[in-house]
Each structure stands twice: as C-alpha cells, then as structure tokens.
Amino acid sequence: MSSDLDERLARAALSRALEPGIQAVGEALDRHGAVELWRRLRAGDPLVAPAVARGAAARLPDVAPERDLERLDRVGGRLLVPGDEEWPACLGDLGTAAPMALWVRGPLHLDAATRRSVAVVGSRSASAYGGHVASQLSAELADAGWGTTSGGAYGVDGAAHRGCLAAGGETVAVLACGVDVPYPRGHDLLFSRVVEEGLLVSEWPPGSAPHRLRFLVRNRVIAALTAGTVVVEAAARSGALSTARFALRLGRRVMAVPGPVTSATSTGCHALLREHDEVRLVVRAAHVIEEVGRIGADLTPPERGPVSEVDRLAPDVRAVYDAMPVRTGVGPATLAARGGVELAVVLRSLGPLQVAGLARQDGGGWVKAPGPRRSRSAAAPPPAQGDPRAAQPDTPTPPVA
Amino acid sequence: MSSDLDERLARAALSRALEPGIQAVGEALDRHGAVELWRRLRAGDPLVAPAVARGAAARLPDVAPERDLERLDRVGGRLLVPGDEEWPACLGDLGTAAPMALWVRGPLHLDAATRRSVAVVGSRSASAYGGHVASQLSAELADAGWGTTSGGAYGVDGAAHRGCLAAGGETVAVLACGVDVPYPRGHDLLFSRVVEEGLLVSEWPPGSAPHRLRFLVRNRVIAALTAGTVVVEAAARSGALSTARFALRLGRRVMAVPGPVTSATSTGCHALLREHDEVRLVVRAAHVIEEVGRIGADLTPPERGPVSEVDRLAPDVRAVYDAMPVRTGVGPATLAARGGVELAVVLRSLGPLQVAGLARQDGGGWVKAPGPRRSRSAAAPPPAQGDPRAAQPDTPTPPVA
Numbered sequence: 177m178s179s180d181l182d183e184r185l186a187r188a189a190l191s192r193a194l195e196p197g198i199q200a201v202g203e204a205l206d207r208h209g210a211v212e213l214w215r216r217l218r219a220g221d222p223l224v225a226p227a228v229a230r231g232a233a234a235r236l237p238d239v240a241p242e243r244d245l246e247r248l249d250r251v252g253g254r255l256l257v258p259g260d261e262e263w264p265a266c267l268g269d270l271g272t273a274a275p276m277a278l279w280v281r282g283p284l285h286l287d288a289a290t291r292r293s294v295a296v297v298g299s300r301s302a303s304a305y306g307g308h309v310a311s312q313l314s315a316e317l318a319d320a321g322w323g324t325t326s327g328g329a330y331g332v333d334g335a336a337h338r339g340c341l342a343a344g345g346e347t348v349a350v351l352a353c354g355v356d357v358p359y360p361r362g363h364d365l366l367f368s369r370v371v372e373e374g375l376l377v378s379e380w381p382p383g384s385a386p387h388r389l390r391f392l393v394r395n396r397v398i399a400a401l402t403a404g405t406v407v408v409e410a411a412a413r414s415g416a417l418s419t420a421r422f423a424l425r426l427g428r429r430v431m432a433v434p435g436p437v438t439s440a441t442s443t444g445c446h447a448l449l450r451e452h453d454e455v456r457l458v459v460r461a462a463h464v465i466e467e468v469g470r471i472g473a474d475l476t477p478p479e480r481g482p483v484s485e486v487d488r489l490a491p492d493v494r495a496v497y498d499a500m501p502v503r504t505g506v507g508p509a510t511l512a513a514r515g516g517v518e519l520a521v522v523l524r525s526l527g528p529l530q531v532a533g534l535a536r537q538d539g540g541g542w543v544k545a546p547g548p549r550r551s552r553s554a555a556a557p558p559p560a561q562g563d564p565r566a567a568q569p570d571t572p573t574p575p576v577a
Numbered sequence: 578m579s580s581d582l583d584e585r586l587a588r589a590a591l592s593r594a595l596e597p598g599i600q601a602v603g604e605a606l607d608r609h610g611a612v613e614l615w616r617r618l619r620a621g622d623p624l625v626a627p628a629v630a631r632g633a634a635a636r637l638p639d640v641a642p643e644r645d646l647e648r649l650d651r652v653g654g655r656l657l658v659p660g661d662e663e664w665p666a667c668l669g670d671l672g673t674a675a676p677m678a679l680w681v682r683g684p685l686h687l688d689a690a691t692r693r694s695v696a697v698v699g700s701r702s703a704s705a706y707g708g709h710v711a712s713q714l715s716a717e718l719a720d721a722g723w724g725t726t727s728g729g730a731y732g733v734d735g736a737a738h739r740g741c742l743a744a745g746g747e748t749v750a751v752l753a754c755g756v757d758v759p760y761p762r763g764h765d766l767l768f769s770r771v772v773e774e775g776l777l778v779s780e781w782p783p784g785s786a787p788h789r790l791r792f793l794v795r796n797r798v799i800a801a802l803t804a805g806t807v808v809v810e811a812a813a814r815s816g817a818l819s820t821a822r823f824a825l826r827l828g829r830r831v832m833a834v835p836g837p838v839t840s841a842t843s844t845g846c847h848a849l850l851r852e853h854d855e856v857r858l859v860v861r862a863a864h865v866i867e868e869v870g871r872i873g874a875d876l877t878p879p880e881r882g883p884v885s886e887v888d889r890l891a892p893d894v895r896a897v898y899d900a901m902p903v904r905t906g907v908g909p910a911t912l913a914a915r916g917g918v919e920l921a922v923v924l925r926s927l928g929p930l931q932v933a934g935l936a937r938q939d940g941g942g943w944v945k946a947p948g949p950r951r952s953r954s955a956a957a958p959p960p961a962q963g964d965p966r967a968a969q970p971d972t973p974t975p976p977v978a
Contacts, residue, residue, distance in 0.1 A: 305837055434835030434847060436706055437860040446835060449850075449858045457850045457858070459838040 186214040187257045187277040188241035193232040196379040197393040200227040202272025247382040253281040281355045282375035289346045290401045293323035297416040298332025298408035306409030311339030316461030318345025332408045344504040347374040352394040353386035395419040403468035404429030410444030429467040431458040496525040505541025587615040588658045588678040589642035594633040597780040598794040601628040603673025648783040654682040682756045683776035690747045691802045694724040698817040699733025699809035707810030712740030717862030719746025733809045745904040748775040753795040754787035796820040804869035805830030811845030830868040832859040897926040906942025
C-alpha cells in the first residue's frame with residue numbers, strides 16, 4: 177500500500193516541519209490531508225494558511241522523513257499515525273489540535289496501554305511527601321490493573337513512572353523531545369526501563385530538543401491519552417496544572433491529592449480543588465479508580481450493556497483471573513494463595529482462561545491477557561480516518577425530552 | 578418581674594433535672610413552658626412525656642436551682658435563658674433541641690461575640706501540623722475581626738482558643754461540663770484566660786461532670802452558635818466530625834483544612850471533603866471569611882441593603898478604623914503605622930470614630946467598638962419567645978416562579 181507509505185512519510189515530514197498543537201495546522205490537515213498538505217507546503221502553495229506556511233518555511237530544507245524514520249528504527253522505535261491499529265481513538269477528542277504523528281519506543285501497544293491509564297503528574301521540585309505519594313499511588317493503581325502515564329520529568333512524574341514499574345504496571349512517558357533524547361539527563365536509567373517495559377511517546381521526531389513551549393503543548397496529549405489526571409503536588413504556577421486544565425476541557429476526570437497547607441508544593445492542588453467543583457480530592461488509588469471507573473459505567477448503560485467474558489466466568493475461575501497480575505507472571509501456587517482457592521482449582525482454570533484469551537503464559541508464570549479488553553475494535557468499526565471523532569456512528573441520538 | 582425570676586429558676590432547675598438536646602424535653606418545654614413543665618415534673622404529673630419524666634425522677638431530690646445560681650455567682654458567672662438580650666437568636670435553629678439555659682462565665686456578650694464567630698474544631702490528639710494550623714487560622718481570623726468558638730479540648734480546640742487570644746480576638750469555649758469544672762485539667766490556665774477575656778459556656782449547671790455523650794450533645798451548640806465550622810484535623814471517627822454534621826444540618830458553612838494523605842489525623846477532613854459537596858476546602862483565614870461572609874451577603878440583597886456606618890467613612894478614616902484591634906487597645910502611632918496613614922490623620926479621625934460608636938478607648942489605647950454591628954437587634958424586633966425560629970415575620974414570601 178504505497179498510499180499508506182506516502183501518508184506515513186508525509187506525517188513524518190509534517191511533524192518535522194511544523195510544531196504540533198496549532199489549530200491552523202490541524203485545520204489545514206483536515207482540509208487537505210497529510211500527503212496533499214505536505215506537497216503544497218513544499219511547493220510554497222499560497223493556498224495553505226499563512227500561519228502554517230510561515231512556520232514551515234524555515235525548516236523545509238532540513239526535512240528528510242526517510243532519515244528520521246531510519247534514525248527511529250535504529251533505536252527500535254516506530255511511527256504511529258491516525259488509522260494505525262495502535263493509534264488511540266481518544267486522541268480525536270483533541271480535534272484540530274490532535275497530534276500529526278507519534279514517535280514511540282517500547283514494547284507496549286499504545287492504544288491498549290492507555291485504555292486503562294491514569295495521568296499522574298506534578299511538580300518537578302516535588303517534596304519527599306509528593307514523591308512518596310506519587311510512587312505509592314501509581315503502584316496501587318498498577319496492582320489494580322491501571323497504568324500510569326506521565327511526562328518523564330523530575331519529581332512527581334519520575335516517582336509515578338517508577339512506582340508503576342515497581343509494581344509491574346504499564347507506564348507511558350510522553351516526552352517534549354525526541355524519544356532518543358533522554359531529557360532530563362538524570363532519568364537516563366528510568367527511560368531505559370520505560371523503553372524495555374513501557375512506552376516512550378513523543379510528537380517530535382528523533383533528535384528534537386525540549387523547549388519550554390513544547391512541555392505545555394505536550395501536556396494536552398497526556399490529558400487526552402488518559403481516563404483522568406491526578407495532580408499529586410503542584411506549586412501555584414506548575415505546568416501540571418495545565419495538564420489538569422486540558423483534562424477538564426476534554427471532559428476527562430481531574431483529581432488532586434491534598435497536602436499540608438503549609439507546603440508551597442501543594443498550593444496548586446488546593447487551588448484546583450477550591451476553584452473547580454469537578455475536581456475531586458483523592459487520597460488513595462481506590463478513589464482514583466472510583467473516578468475513572470465511572471467513565472466506563474457512564475458510557476455503558478448498566479442494564480443493557482453486553483456481559484463481558486470476565487463477567488461470564490464461574491466464581492472460582494473468576495477468583496483465579498482476578499489474582500493474576502497484568503505483567504510479570506506468577507505461578508499457580510501464588511495464584512491459589514492470592515485468589516484464596518485450592519491449587520486444583522487454579523490448575524483446572526488456567527486452560528479455559530487461556531482458551532478464552534483471558535490469560536497467557538509469561539516466562540514461567542501466568543498473566544492476564546488483554547483479550548476481551550481489545551474486543552472493542554472488533555465489535556465496532558474503527559472511526560473513519562481523518563475524523564477520529566466520528567466514532568460510534570450507529571449510536572441512536574436520544575430524542576429530545 | 579417575678580415571672581421572669583420564676584422562668585429563670587425553672588430553667589435552672591430543668592437544666593439540672595434533665596439532659597439537654599432531647600427532643601421530647603424540647604417538645605414538653607414548647608408545650609407547657611418552663612415554669613409549668615418544672616411544676617408538673619415535681620408533681621409527678623403523668624401528663625408529661627414518659628421519657629421526660631423518667632429522666633428527671635432520679636434527679637429530683639438533688640435539684641436546687643437557687644443553690645446552683647449561688648454557686649455560679651461565686652465564680653462570677655451568669656445564667657442565660659431565651660428572651661435575654663444576650664441569648665443568641667441563632668440557637669433557635671436547633672428547634673426543640675435548643676438549649677434550655679446557658680451557664681456562662683466571662684466578660685463577652687454571648688450574642689455579640691458569636692455573631693462574627695467561626696467554630697474551629699478538630700482532633701484532641703492533633704499533630705504538630707494541626708496545632709500550628711489551628712492557632713494560625715484563629716489568629717488570622719481575629720486579625721480580620723472574626724472570633725473563634727471551640728470546645729476547650731486538648732489538641733485543635735486548645736490551639737484555636739490560644740491563637741485567637743494571642744491575636745486579641747474574642748474566643749468562646751463551649752464546655753461539656755460545668756463552667757466551674759476545668760476539664761481537661763491541663764487547660765486550667767487556658768480557661769482562666771478565657772474567663773478573663775472570652776467566654777466559657779455550658780448547658781450543664783456548676784459542678785456537672787463531662788460524660789462521653791455530653792461532648793456530642795455539646796457539639797450541636799458549637800455548630801449552632803457560629804456562622805460556620807472549620808475542621809482542622811480529624812481522625813476517621815473524631816467528634817469534630819459530629820460538629821461538622823450538625824453544622825451541615827443547620828445550614829451553616831462547613832469547611833475542612835486538608836493535610837498530608839499519609840496522616841491519620843487528616844483522614845476525617847479528607848472524608849468530609851470527598852463526601853459532601855457543600856464542604857469547602859480552606860487553606861487560610863481569607864478562605865474561611867469568604868465562606869462565612871457570604872451568609873450576610875446572601876441575606877442582604879447587595880443593591881438594596883443599607884450602607885453601614887463603616888462603609889460611609891472617608892477612605893483615610895476607614896484606614897484608621899481597619900487598623901484598630903477588636904481587643905487590647907493600641908495607641909495612635911501604632912494605628913498610623915498599621916493603617917499606612919499620617920499620625921495627624923489618626924488624631925483627627927479618632928474623635929469622629931468615637932462619636933459614631935465605631936471606636937472606644939481601652940486603657941491607654943483604642944479598640945473597635947461594636948456599635949454598628951449590634952444595630953440588628955434595634956432594626957428588627959427580637960423573635961417571639963418560645964419560638965425563636967419565627968424571625969422576620971415581615972419578610973414577604975417570594976412568589977412561585
């Protein structure tokens with residue numbers, strides 16, 4: 177499919193030539209498509225919005241998408257564009273500010289990993305309290321099958337990624353620089369672990385440097401990718417508050433962890449809680465899950481919703497399934513202890529669970545398989561490319577009461 | 578007026594014979610009046626509700642109201658009953674659970690002192706953080722002309738009283754024992770200061786011991802006396818939460834100070850904030866005043882409300898007035914420094930402020946006089962005795978839209 181290749185190259189080129197998140201760019205992309213927009217930009221076509229053309233002109237000589245893709249390939253990364261199976265439909269909520277493309281590194285499937293992921297963000301200069309709360313929260317979320325998405329920065333972000341990884345959870349770091357540019361330096365090791373077990377994501381091509389504006393622009397992607405944003409610690413003008421504001425605008429759940437009123441790093445959290453009735457105070461992971469869990473409940477009418485594979489399991493088999501970790505397999509004896517069932521029950525349940533696509537072997541142990549979670553794309557056609565917001569076309573419009 | 582004396586003696590007797598806060602008692606009081614209820618109780622009249630009669634029977638031999646009043650007199654106290662000028666009309670919000678009488682000690686006027694008072698309550702076993710926040714908050718409230726009412730207990734209560742006193746504010750301690758029974762022991766000195774500068778209040782006659790149930794019953798009076806309740810620190814089952822719940826039921830503002838989510842003594846505050854949309858998170862005194870200040874704003878239509886004496890002051894005279902403490906007078910030089918005005922401005926402002934009833938001399942210095950604040954009772958007739966809830970009978974009922 178050479179047209180797919182053209183689309184991919186065009187988006188790689190556009191993401192080198194243009195800054196993401198600019199509405200005029202998104203509008204031009206919607207109007208012309210990526211291939212045509214890229215052709216016109218190169219041709220200096222005056223039909224392209226002046227703002228778009230101006231931004232691109234200076235960079236055009238340096239744009240070489242094949243070279244960028246090779247560079248990405250050398251670090252084991254891949255380019256994602258709208259329409260890819262791995263491209264999360266939820267990014268469509270950003271409208272004309274949706275990413276043009278995403279450069280990613282790591283073993284996780286972006287759509288699957290972010291479907292049950294919470295943004296845990298906060299101050300770069302977190303206190304010991306903030307670091308402790310962030311890592312504890314992310315570890316508890318991981319234990320409950322929820323991943324953590326954050327920005328890879330010092331302080332709360334780093335603690336959140338680490339807490340998630342330590343509990344064997346799925347962590348996604350959305351960077352404001354190329355996925356081969358380890359920024360900040362002190363997170364070299366953390367990023368290596370994320371590349372091995374999680375996912376590094378960026379809107380900017382390899383080698384791109386982080387700029388102040390890019391951090392803010394990046395925050396909208398963290399907000400859009402996740403079911404909700406938890407601000408753990410934030411000073412009065414912290415960038416984490418911009419993620420929270422994006423999340424509010426996108427209709428995502430926004431939560432804040434309180435702290436001592438005597439601590440400057442909690443000022444932003446308290447201000448969020450005071451200024452927005454929609455922002456919920458959360459103390460532990462269960463509170464977060466209560467919030468983000470509601471989204472599914474809200475979208476699925478409880479009486480008429482389809483019964484999931486998991487709901488159909490017999491109680492003892494369900495206990496075995498619930499005892500399984502999401503990552504880093506455990507053996508049958510551990511499953512029996514965790515699930516509170518006989519070893520014999522575990523041994524006779526594993527086969528059926530595997531057949532149902534709910535469990536898989538991982539090394540010497542067993543982990544949950546994402547089988548039934550991924551069934552959404554099988555049940556509903558993927559949204560039409562170019563307008564990911566046109567999801568669920570078959571949903572009847574409720575009559576006006 | 579011997580009937581007034583009879584009423585006073587009857588209520589003194591009832592408050593020895595019966596526990597307060599019992600609806601059946603309040604109903605009997607409403608039905609028969611204090612003098613008649615007391616006569617019937619003594620006569621063993623079967624017409625009195627059995628619950629009321631049973632509670633009183635065992636105590637009748639010990640009831641000697643004259644002796645209790647003498648005992649109160651010896652410690653310089655006074656008995657307040659409904660209809661007294663000092664009796665706060667807001668207690669009528671408690672309906673049949675309103676106090677039968679209040680035994681008080683201290684120089685403050687109960688109604689005037691509680692008209693601009695906030696309940697600052699919390700854990701007996703407060704952390705250093707909770708103690709610090711409570712005293713800081715009450716001191717800032719005092720600086721802004723708001724008094725602090727609390728329960729005189731160890732921990733947050735004590736810190737709140739102390740912070741208020743230290744800033745020269747008006748503090749009211751509502752006890753669960755007689756006003757001559759210093760409980761807890763370690764607050765001997767604190768209670769001495771409150772008796773000298775503030776107000777000790779109790780529903781129980783002199784010599785009464787504190788019981789577990791009395792603390793809870795007492796909490797409804799703290800909630801009713803104040804414009805709002807701030808919970809500074811509270812463990813999951815803290816008694817301070819009962820004060821907050823009473824305040825919510827009474828339509829008072831309820832606020833909570835957050836703290837570290839890792840601290841057990843903040844658990845109750847976070848639970849309040851999570852479980853009640855009406856509970857506001859507050860960080861500093863300005864937030865508290867914003868909440869309790871609204872009550873006045875809600876009751877007084879902003880356009881049509883009368884302009885207060887203070888609002889009519891010229892800007893430089895107003896600066897002098899604002900610089901004045903509520904208690905413990907300061908000299909003209911201090912007023913000039915605090916108000917940011919010339920000494921000459923202070924000297925020419927003091928006369929007019931005194932004439933307007935807004936300032937008075939106190940020892941060698943000047944303090945705010947409560948003149949215009951007390952004008953409410955002059956403008957509106959006091960509510961009919963026996964049903965204090967029947968206030969503002971002239972307020973037209975708004976038409977149903």
